[in-house]
Amino acid sequence: MNAGLDFRVERWTLASRSAVAGVVAIALALIAGPFVLGPGAMDRLTILFVYVILAAMWNALAGYAGLVSVGQQVFLGLGAYFTIRLADWGLNPFVSMVAAAAIVGIIAVPLSFPMLRLKNGEFAIGMWVLAELAHLLVNLDQLVKGETGTSLISLNAFDAPLRRATIYWLALAAMVALLGALFVLLRSRVGAAIQAIRDNEEAAASVGVRVLTTKRMIFVFAAFGAAMAGALWLATALTFQPKAYFSVNWTAYMIFMVLVGGIGTFEGAILGAVLFFLIETWFGAAGVWYLIGLGATALLFALVLPKGIWGAIESRTGLRLLPVGYRLDIRSLLTKKNGTT
Amino acid sequence: MDAQGPILVAAGLHKRFGALVVLDGVDLAIAAGEAIGIVGPNGAGKTTLLSVLSGAQQPNGGSISFKGGDVTALSAPVRCRLGLARTHQIPRPFSCMTVFENVYVAASQGGGFSRDESYSRVTDSLALCGMLDIANRPAEALGLLDRKRLELARALATGPSLLLLDEIGGGLTDAEASELVETIRELRRRGIGIVWIEHIVHVLLQVAERLICMNAGKIIADGEPASVMANREVVEAYLGGSAP
Ligand SMILES: Nc1ncnc2c1ncn2[C@@H]1O[C@H](COP(=O)(O)OP(=O)(O)OP(=O)(O)O)[C@@H](O)[C@H]1O
Ligand SMILES: [Mg+2]
Numbered sequence: 001m002n003a004g005l006d007f008r009v010e011r012w013t014l015a016s017r018s019a020v021a022g023v024v025a026i027a028l029a030l031i032a033g034p035f036v037l038g039p040g041a042m043d044r045l046t047i048l049f050v051y052v053i054l055a056a057m058w059n060a061l062a063g064y065a066g067l068v069s070v071g072q073q074v075f076l077g078l079g080a081y082f083t084i085r086l087a088d089w090g091l092n093p094f095v096s097m098v099a100a101a102a103i104v105g106i107i108a109v110p111l112s113f114p115m116l117r118l119k120n121g122e123f124a125i126g127m128w129v130l131a132e133l134a135h136l137l138v139n140l141d142q143l144v145k146g147e148t149g150t151s152l153i154s155l156n157a158f159d160a161p162l163r164r165a166t167i168y169w170l171a172l173a174a175m176v177a178l179l180g181a182l183f184v185l186l187r188s189r190v191g192a193a194i195q196a197i198r199d200n201e202e203a204a205a206s207v208g209v210r211v212l213t214t215k216r217m218i219f220v221f222a223a224f225g226a227a228m229a230g231a232l233w234l235a236t237a238l239t240f241q242p243k244a245y246f247s248v249n250w251t252a253y254m255i256f257m258v259l260v261g262g263i264g265t266f267e268g269a270i271l272g273a274v275l276f277f278l279i280e281t282w283f284g285a286a287g288v289w290y291l292i293g294l295g296a297t298a299l300l301f302a303l304v305l306p307k308g309i310w311g312a313i314e315s316r317t318g319l320r321l322l323p324v325g326y327r328l329d330i331r332s333l334l335t336k337k338n339g340t341t
Numbered sequence: 342m343d344a345q346g347p348i349l350v351a352a353g354l355h356k357r358f359g360a361l362v363v364l365d366g367v368d369l370a371i372a373a374g375e376a377i378g379i380v381g382p383n384g385a386g387k388t389t390l391l392s393v394l395s396g397a398q399q400p401n402g403g404s405i406s407f408k409g410g411d412v413t414a415l416s417a418p419v420r421c422r423l424g425l426a427r428t429h430q431i432p433r434p435f436s437c438m439t440v441f442e443n444v445y446v447a448a449s450q451g452g453g454f455s456r457d458e459s460y461s462r463v464t465d466s467l468a469l470c471g472m473l474d475i476a477n478r479p480a481e482a483l484g485l486l487d488r489k490r491l492e493l494a495r496a497l498a499t500g501p502s503l504l505l506l507d508e509i510g511g512g513l514t515d516a517e518a519s520e521l522v523e524t525i526r527e528l529r530r531r532g533i534g535i536v537w538i539e540h541i542v543h544v545l546l547q548v549a550e551r552l553i554c555m556n557a558g559k560i561i562a563d564g565e566p567a568s569v570m571a572n573r574e575v576v577e578a579y580l581g582g583s584a585p
Contacts, residue, residue, distance in 0.1 A: 007460070009441075009460050189446075189456070189459075192438070192442055192446045192449065193446055193450050195437065195446075196435045196438065196443075196446040196450075199434070199435035199436050199437050200433045200434070200435055200436070202397060202417075202433060203429065203433035203434070203435065203495075204435070204446070205396075205397070205416065205418050205421075206395060206397060206417050206421060206426075206427055206429070206433075206496075207418075207421060207426070207446055207447035207450060207495055208418045208421040208422050208447065208450040208451025208452070208453070208499055209418055209446065209450045209451075210416075210450075211418070264437065325439065325442060326439070326441050326442050326445055327439075327441070327477055328441045328463075328473075328476040328477055
């Protein structure tokens with residue numbers, strides 16, 4: 001009936017190829033950071049990388065899988081905590097950071113079983129409860145000294161410039177690797193299935209999507225990423241106070257970045273992180289007013305631009321820089337049809 | 342697979358919601374490649390039967406076997422991967438994805454096909470359902486008719502042996518209805534078994550070689566369409582309930 005139908009499925013465009021090339025070029029240029037930047041600028045950029053990771057991970061979870069969590073600080077806090085723990089046992093602090101993220105990723109697997117049974121609001125709040133619980137448990141460790149906290153002393157063994165540069169490179173590498181892995185995951189068949197679950201779970205199951213398994217994948221991935229961000233944050237701040245790491249503020253920042261940038265778009269989360277970073281750089285000193293401003297902005301975006309800045313750009317211009325979707329090339333079909341009729 | 346034996350056997354299916362008994366001992370055997378129509382008044386339990394067969398809902402009693410294996414305990418996605426696909430009476434599109442992507446999920450997950458094979462399954466399904474020209478449209482922009490078409494295209498792309506259809510023909514013009522009949526006939530030519538719930542009996546009878554009438558959770562008539570339509574109980578069920 002339709003044998004020999006001539007079609008093409010477009011996944012890349014000239015714009016998106018150029019964009020990926022641009023992203024790679026920027027990443028490569030950033031490697032040179034420690035040779036050209038002052039210590040202050042380097043620290044700030046490290047923080048930007050952490051924000052990009054956090055935004056991308058929350059977007060993966062909420063924007064693509066529809067799993068809105070207000071407790072992602074649980075993984076951030078645990079990532080920092082296990083870094084401290086492993087370093088205290090004598091592991092190299094930098095190795096501890098990566099190992100801590102891996103441990104959190106592993107812990108996220110059993111955690112996902114009860115959590116992913118929860119739906120929507122229950123999941124969101126359940127994650128918060130989980131974060132509070134983890135906070136209390138971490139405080140039981142003598143090493144942490146309760147809310148007084150402790151610091152990653154073993155990092156002091158490295159001289160300041162080398163330490164700063166290593167953390168910077170580690171953050172850069174983590175950001176590029178996590179973004180790259182997420183991009184590949186979302187472009188794979190799993191990525192399409194994840195979005196199907198977000199849009200209609202029952203329908204997804206009816207067309208063969210293993211709903212829980214697929215959700216688990218993204219849940220664990222996002223946990224690993226947030227833990228890496230926590231470990232990196234610890235490395236820049238040096239001190240570990242549980243209250244600061246298990247704070248719901250972190251999730252508020254993630255939500256802000258993703259909502260403003262554009263939820264459910266790959267580019268949006270990155271854009272949101274950069275904007276958040278700039279706002280913080282300029283207005284961070286304003287204290288309470290800064291937080292109120294953030295909240296009001298997020299609310300305004302949710303009401304006026306529900307798809308965020310990038311969502312608005314996308315729908316106005318049709319521009320897709322880092323596309324994860326599929327486009328059937330209709331022109332070749334029409335040509336074919338005209339040719340045969 | 343044994344072409345002679347039934348592809349699906351349901352035995353003693355019971356389903357209730359609270360005190361409401363919706364399936365009350367349903368027995369059903371479907372031969373491979375068979376085309377069955379299901380009719381019955383509103384609330385008879387037709388959709389629930391489809392949901393229980395496809396694994397979207399668990400029965401409170403009874404068993405289901407498909408292709409010779411017991412699937413009663415298997416989840417909906419696993420049954421779909423075995424070749425048992427369904428559509429939804431109230432369409433459930435993946436709203437934020439395009440038509441093409443909706444169907445691609447079905448081909449790549451339910452069908453388990455490779456990327457290229459999935460692509461050609463998707464275009465084939467879209468062509469059959471007359472949706473090629475709107476392949477790149479977001480599903481949320483579709484009207485009800487196209488949403489129903491999308492349900493069919495998606496189920497089809499999973500490469501089913503047995504397709505369970507729930508009122509995909511409601512609200513069609515005569516021309517659209519005969520197009521749909523043509524599509525279903527093409528599926529039959531490909532050896533796909535059809536179970537089709539539809540209130541518009543004259544459309545159904547153009548395809549169905551066997552007709553089942555349900556009422557109050559029971560199969561009250563099952564057999565050759567003309568004799569089922571003439572069955573006294575069937576006539577009474579329709580007179581008692583809302584007319585088709
Ligand atoms: N999830 C549910 N919870 C409670 N009651 C339900 C549920 N699903 C269906 N029912 C009830 O079960 C009965 C059978 O519903 P079902 O949808 O199977 O009927 P149907 O034969 O498909 O009807 P229609 O022709 O209107 O589609 C109805 O009374 C309906 O209200
Ligand atoms: Mg129904």
